[in-house]
Amino acid sequence: ETGVTQTPRHLVMGMTNKKSLKCEQHLGHNAMYWYKQSAKKPLELMFVYSLEERVENNSVPSRFSPECPNSSHLFLHLHTLQPEDSALYLCASSQARGHEKLFFGSGTQLSVL
Amino acid sequence: GENVEQHPSTLSVQEGDSAVIKCTYSDSASNYFPWYKQELGKRPQLIIDIRSNVGEKKDQRIAVTLNKTAKHFSLHITETQPEDSAVYFCAASTTGGFKTIFGAGTRLFVKA
Numbered sequence: 449e450t451g452v453t454q455t456p457r458h459l460v461m462g463m464t465n466k467k468s469l470k471c472e473q474h475l476g477h478n479a480m481y482w483y484k485q486s487a488k489k490p491l492e493l494m495f496v497y498s499l500e501e502r503v504e505n506n507s508v509p510s511r512f513s514p515e516c517p518n519s520s521h522l523f524l525h526l527h528t529l530q531p532e533d534s535a536l537y538l539c540a541s542s543q544a545r546g547h548e549k550l551f552f553g554s555g556t557q558l559s560v561l
Numbered sequence: 562g563e564n565v566e567q568h569p570s571t572l573s574v575q576e577g578d579s580a581v582i583k584c585t586y587s588d589s590a591s592n593y594f595p596w597y598k599q600e601l602g603k604r605p606q607l608i609i610d611i612r613s614n615v616g617e618k619k620d621q622r623i624a625v626t627l628n629k630t631a632k633h634f635s636l637h638i639t640e641t642q643p644e645d646s647a648v649y650f651c652a653a654s655t656t657g658g659f660k661t662i663f664g665a666g667t668r669l670f671v672k673a
Contacts, residue, residue, distance in 0.1 A: 452604075479659065490565070491605075491650065491663040504659050538604070548593055548654070550661065552604040 451475065454539050454553035461529065462561050469524040469556045471539030478543065480522040481550070482514060485536040497522060529560045563588040565653050567664025575672050580638045582667045584651035587632070591653040594627060594634045595661075600647045608649075609636070641671045 452473045482494040496504035497516040513525040540550040592613035597605040611618045611625045627634045654661040
């Protein structure tokens with residue numbers, strides 16, 4: 449499959465669970481991003497990795513922990529989430545130089561009970 | 562902080578009419594302005610973009626205009642079709658940076 453692939457598509461978890469979101473890009477890009485999309489709010493940038501180094505961390509609570517083992521894979525580890533963390537989590541990738549055209553995955557719809 | 566304001570939040574037009582969505586940005590260093598379309602249940606996809614050295618760009622039925630002095634940019638869709646119904650996001654970023662600031666989105670309904 450080409451493009452940006454995210455798994456799982458849907459996730460329901462309790463506040464005490466630990467889960468991970470996975471993103472894989474097949475575009476040869478060097479930068480990967482996590483965005484949070486909540487209803488009626490702008491897309492919120494959470495984390496950016498460029499060449500596997502974290503270059504942006506937008507004051508995200510520590511219950512969200514990103515991991516970028518290589519330029520093609522990005523994870524978001526979740527633990528002790530709150531109900532207000534329920535949202536669509538989108539992964540994206542781009543060329544490393546210049547945060548320009550973003551290619552998004554289909555997202556993981558997360559519900560925290 | 563940096564922000565992008567987008568209006569209107571909802572827009573309903575008759576098929577064949579034009580639709581205009583407007584955005585303003587606060588960071589004067591912004592020099593790249595993409596527009597993304599997100600259909601229901603799907604991923605956002607880039608539909609058109611414009612850089613600060615250009616005032617207008619057109620691609621078939623869609624066009625973007627940029628006024629750097631006023632920090633305004635707009636999306637124009639002509640001869641709208643039902644498949645244009647979606648949420649449209651404007652955004653602003655700076656070349657070499659890694660932060661794209663998005664507007665809150667405009668939900669466009671095109672009535673057949």
